[in-house]
Amino acid sequence: MSLLRDIQGSLVEGKPLGPILLKLRLLASRLGSETLEEWVKHESEGYPSDIDLPDYRKIPIAYKATFTGPFGSGMQNAPIPPYLIEKFAGASWNFSHMRQSIAGIDKLVGAEQDPGQTLHINASNLILLLQGNVYEDYACNSVTGIISVGALVEIQNVVRAKILELTIQLEKSVPDAVEIGLGISPTNQFSKDHDRVTQITHQVINGNVTSISNTGDNALFSFNNSAGDRDAFVNTLTKAGIAKSDAQELATVIASEKPDSKAEPFGPRAKGWIVKNIGKAADGTWKAGMAVATNVLTEAALRYYGLK
Structure with missing residues (x-):
């Protein structure tokens, strides 16, 4: 079966992304596109710290904190505006850079994929940075960062959509790509389409x-x-x-x-x-x-x- 059509069928049927990415990496190799191979490799294995992360993998973090004040007063799970986080801790604290592999994100999302669920991250370093800067005369005792599972599901959806768009554009612009199957050995027959494949990859992935x-x-x-x-x-x-x-x-x-x-x-x-x-x-x-x-x-x- 054509690798490209197999990938499209798997996407439409809602199959796991891991095997789909492996097939896409093989297709990229047969087409001689290092750019496409690199993107698939990072999605499959995770993004190293020295590689620029796509915007769709930068997801917002919400923060809640516990404060104590005079005469036994206090506040539990009080939200902290992103403006204050950026002002006193830096803009980077407002976003989580999800460098995990797609398999890792699948694990975080879980089998239920309930967008209403949340994940908590350790934000204890913010205690000192926010101390005395949020509520006057109130001490900050704990800070919790919260990520919506829905945002992780959106990463999965974006990757699926990009793979589908890639295969559609390849089918239109590089018709020979449809003929590539598991039994075809790598050749130089697609070298003439290398620039076009690279252009399509940049357009779909980076926009x-x-x-x-x-x-x-x-x-x-x-x-x-x-x-x-x-x-x-x-x-x-x-x-x-x-x-x-x-x-x-x-x-x-x-x-x-x-x-x-x-x-x-x-x-x-x-x-x-x-x-x-x-x-x-x-x-x-x-x-x-x-x-x-x-x-x-x-x-x-x-x-x-x-x-x-």
């Missing part, structure tokens, strides 16, 4: 693709960096083939000044850095050609400054 032309070939990059996110800026440049040390150096320069305009997103220091380093694209030090490197630097800077 944000910019196509940059370099000597007639399409080099596809996903720009996920948001305004002011230095780490994402560095990751974007590194994935495009720019040396990490250079990407980090430019990020420091970019953060130290403001852009001249949307049409010219580089300040004086950034312009000087580019003039000094762009030759690395020509001599092979960077794995990106001159035109691609220039466009990637501009696009990433625009997004860092919130101009796009």
